[in-house]
Amino acid sequence: MAIAREITDEKRHGQHYTPAELAQFLAAKAFGNLVDGRSQLTIVDPACGDGELLIAAAEAATTAGYTDGITLIGFDIDEDAVAVAKARIADAGLDAEITLGDFLVHQRSMPSNSVDLIITNPPYVRTQHLGQDVARLLAAEFGLTGRVDLTHPFVAVAARLLRSDGVLGLLCSNRVLTTLAGENVRRAFMRDELRVRQLYDLGDTKLFKASVLPAVIVASKSGPTDKPARFVSAYERPAVEGATTQPLFTALDGSEFSTALHNGKQYEIKVGTLVPPADTKTPWRLSAPDSDRWMEELERGTWKVFGDIAKIRVGIKTTADKVFLGENWDDAAPEVEDELLLPLITQNNITPWRIAEHLQMKVLYPYDLTSAKRRALDLETWPGTKAYLTSHEEQLRGRKYVIEGGREWWEIWVPQKPSLWASPKIVFPDISEFPRFALDTTGAVVNGNCYWISMDDIADEDLVYLMLAVANSSLGLRFYDEACGNKLYSGKRRWITQYVKRMPLPDPSTAESQRVVSLARSLASEGEVSRALVSNLDQAVEDAFIASASVNQSPVGDDLPTTLF
Ligand SMILES: C[S@@+](CC[C@H](N)C(=O)[O-])C[C@H]1O[C@@H](n2cnc3c(N)ncnc32)[C@H](O)[C@@H]1O
Structure with a gap:
């Protein structure tokens, strides 16, 4: 299988080279985990690009006292x-054997247990760029499941190639670390042969120029199995004047929480250990005494999680927004029948608790609104819409997957x-700095950059308000950061199904939960969203979890909590 030949353009090669300082950091951390006393040292970079990592590794080897006997081996498909x-x-x-070719093919002729580092x-190349066929071949050869990225086979091969005391940097x-799409990598580290020793979530430090946020994982094949991996994370925080700071790389090597100053910005450095994950689906979490205590207390007060209560759905995806979405249909396409134009909630329309009063955007939604299943309308009965869609026929037919999926060429790709x-439904944007969970009672459609939870799935109206309250509260935000912690640049968080379904709920039967419900009703209804009401709600949510923890305790329990958080 010539995987390289199947992937042609630059983007598909995943060419984002490592800057020197990050390469040196990675090499130093990897060497720090390599057992000394070897006479020979074989170092491999399977996708070496311009050689930065091999050079950094060779320098780290010299610093570690290796003067000769070093073999550097690299591969790359880019001439x-x-x-x-x-x-x-x-x-x-330095001397190195650099081979032009596909490592995933060459590795087949490399002996097992032959590499020290x-x-x-x-390369990071997602299935959508690899193509389904290549992804399937990779999955079969390297034992991968779910969403396959080109990164995954490179990690899967490492365990076989490394000597019994070898190290992967x-x-x-x-x-x-956290997404479902990363499951294949997490699985490689959960198998016995590759143990994580150190883990650095370098967050939005911009140490890496590509749009991905980098992480460094150092793993070894030997060594203690019961020693938890060191886990350090770095994310920008609002600058505090006069704060004591350290240079970023010093702070990353520290033994406690600190503040780093890097490129004029302040970063919160958390230092802890990796919570041993229960399974490959669970996001990796940084364990530190405060966070652990908080999470344990919260768990004691958790009755159910969002995912137990209802399905969380993503909004519609038209794959031709210019045709289906618009703010000014009367002028742009007066022929389209009004009945098929439905108000659309997009990210900008959502504030905590409520959606905007006037939804500007409308979606042309040619489906039978009485049917739960997708049932496209008969366009013959909607001549204006038919004429409009026909005027965009070439573009819409260009979406071959729609036709191959057994749909009409003029359909929306995901109409939900x-x-x-x-x-009524809870709606929230997929990316937002702070939680923005709102109640929609307008019957609007939800766009694909948002998620929604239908009240039809929840059955009990009080639970809807309890969910809204927890999600919008400061407790909910802290839970998100502790348990999911996947931030993007500028502190933006991703509120995807995988995280939101883990949000906790307190027992709804307590008086404290009922108070939360009543406050949430006020906040979601008309009138002012006052600061006082919001801070009352924050306190009420905490009280509800404390009360819920008490319900979970035996009635004669002696250690009933009075302050959890
Ligand atoms: C993210 S870059 C990293 C390059 C270099 N190691 C560095 O850190 O700067 C990934 C490299 O993988 C190469 N590549 C992509 N697919 C490959 C394959 N199947 N075998 C070997 N190299 C590959 C790309 O050409 C690119 O140079």
């Missing part, structure tokens, strides 16, 4: 990169459940 790597490595006075920033997207729009 220019290979030429640059060879020249740079020679300039640095694999240092790599493998991996630079990858920090998404592998037509009959559910009319029911």
